[in-house]
Amino acid sequence: MVKLLVTAFVKLHILHTSRDSILSWLVWTWQQDVVNQFSLRKGHQYSPPVSIDDTVAILKTFPLASQKFLLEEISGGFQTQHQKAAWDTSATDQCRYCPFPDSRFHRVFHCPATDQVRSSYFEVVEHYLALDSNIHELPVILQSPQDEFLRMCHHLHPEAVIDEQLLRKLRGLSELSPIVFFTDGSCQHPSHRTSRVAAYSIVLDVCVTNDQRRDMARQFQLTGCIPDTLKVISVARTTGAQSIYRSELFAILKICEWLDNTVIYSDSSAALLAVNRCQLASNAESLCMASESDLLQRLWPTMQHSTRVFHKIKAHNDPRQTLDLLECYFQLGNLVADTAAVQTAKCLNPDFATEVSQHHSSLTTERNMLHKLYSMHLEMSKCRTQLAATMDDADTQQTPIITTQRNFLQEFCNWVGESTNRKSDLQR
Numbered sequence: 033m034v035k036l037l038v039t040a041f042v043k044l045h046i047l048h049t050s051r052d053s054i055l056s057w058l059v060w061t062w063q064q065d066v067v068n069q070f071s072l073r074k075g076h077q078y079s080p081p082v083s084i085d086d087t088v089a090i091l092k093t094f095p096l097a098s099q100k101f102l103l104e105e106i107s108g109g110f111q112t113q114h115q116k117a118a119w120d121t122s123a124t125d126q127c128r129y130c131p132f133p134d135s136r137f138h139r140v141f142h143c144p145a146t147d148q149v150r151s152s153y154f155e156v157v158e159h160y161l162a163l164d165s166n167i168h169e170l171p172v173i174l175q176s177p178q179d180e181f182l183r184m185c186h187h188l189h190p191e192a193v194i195d196e197q198l199l200r201k202l203r204g205l206s207e208l209s210p211i212v213f214f215t216d217g218s219c220q221h222p223s224h225r226t227s228r229v230a231a232y233s234i235v236l237d238v239c240v241t242n243d244q245r246r247d248m249a250r251q252f253q254l255t256g257c258i259p260d261t262l263k264v265i266s267v268a269r270t271t272g273a274q275s276i277y278r279s280e281l282f283a284i285l286k287i288c289e290w291l292d293n294t295v296i297y298s299d300s301s302a303a304l305l306a307v308n309r310c311q312l313a314s315n316a317e318s319l320c321m322a323s324e325s326d327l328l329q330r331l332w333p334t335m336q337h338s339t340r341v342f343h344k345i346k347a348h349n350d351p352r353q354t355l356d357l358l359e360c361y362f363q364l365g366n367l368v369a370d371t372a373a374v375q376t377a378k379c380l381n382p383d384f385a386t387e388v389s390q391h392h393s394s395l396t397t398e399r400n401m402l403h404k405l406y407s408m409h410l411e412m413s414k415c416r417t418q419l420a421a422t423m424d425d426a427d428t429q430q431t432p433i434i435t436t437q438r439n440f441l442q443e444f445c446n447w448v449g450e451s452t453n454r455k456s457d458l459q460r
């Protein structure tokens with residue numbers, strides 16, 4: 033049995049793990065020591081790993097030209113006067129725009145020449161100064177201490193289970209007629225890949241005929257009471273990647289593994305498409321390159337020698353307004369499944385839910401702060417570029433420029449942030 037050991041607590045079976053999952057763990061493992069391994073910059077040896085996912089998510093919110101500038105800030109792709117003075121004996125470490133020594137800290141937190149910009153980002157400056165962070169050297173989001181723990185928990189969440197006695201009874205009934213279920217998945221904070229949480233629910237419909245369903249729907253429209261014929265029989269947090277697609281697929285898979293004669297209502301087009309792909313596949317191995325292939329390869333055998341009917345149901349319709357009573361009942365089934373899945377994602381195992389919620393909340397703060405910091409960097413750079421242009425104009429009036437090989441060398445040596453390259457990037 034070949035397993036990949038990705039953390040001290042997580043092993044991935046190479047044949048039973050999806051390609052997406054292996055890739056996601058590879059990136060996560062790589063980011064643990066990429067800065068230590070591949071950067072000679074001092075001061076980062078003992079800091080937590082960079083959260084590449086969160087940092088990239090913030091970078092992507094800026095236009096391409098700004099992203100290039102910000103990447104230069106992250107990589108430290110320019111020299112300060114302080115750095116220049118360390119190797120050029122003719123240079124001083126004085127800031128070009130004020131009488132104080134130039135450094136990255138000075139530029140972000142101190143330089144009076146950009147005070148006007150800084151004052152409109154007071155909250156950001158206070159936040160990072162209070163943390164005593166190294167954000168001026170490496171403006172990124174660092175991986176939180178809970179990250180590995182939460183990631184491991186998601187990997188190890190137990191799958192949905194069904195009461196043994198109920199399962200025996202349903203198996204007996206399914207020999208006479210198909211058993212009807214509603215499934216749904218939920219993913220909280222879906223755009224935050226490192227702090228989102230997902231879950232799914234399975235709802236059993238105990239009505240036997242459509243007339244019973246119409247009666248229950250009629251009662252609902254009169255009283256507002258959800259029919260008690262819709263029973264939530266199982267819920268679970270999603271094992272593995274926390275995504276809505278995986279959650280929807282998991283709910284369907286569990287039912288198919290429990291019973292052979294089923295009707296399943298789902299509001300997920302993506303999951304139903306995947307099910308269809310499974311039904312058409314000639315063998316499980318042919319699904320190995322599909323997204324969430326571990327679940328599809330488990331689903332494939334349950335499609336053989338069984339009776340499966342799947343229905344797509346439109347999500348988030350208001351059943352109070354639906355005239356067709358049968359349609360109303362199906363919407364109620366979807367509503368019950370949706371509510372259970374959302375509640376599970378938010379509340380199952382309260383201590384864990386609190387941990388997840390705190391993690392998301394602090395990460396959201398960090399992401400907002402980094403976004404504002406990047407905006408401040410961009411505005412400060414524009415401000416310095418304008419100051420430099422004013423100073424250059426004054427110099428030009430006094431000294432004519434003679435373009436010689438030596439001038440180019442001098443320009444290169446003077447590459448201190450607002451060089452020609454950075455100016456043109458911003459103006460583009």
Ligand SMILES: [Zn+2]
Nearest residue numbers: 127129130143
């Ligand atoms: Zn300055």
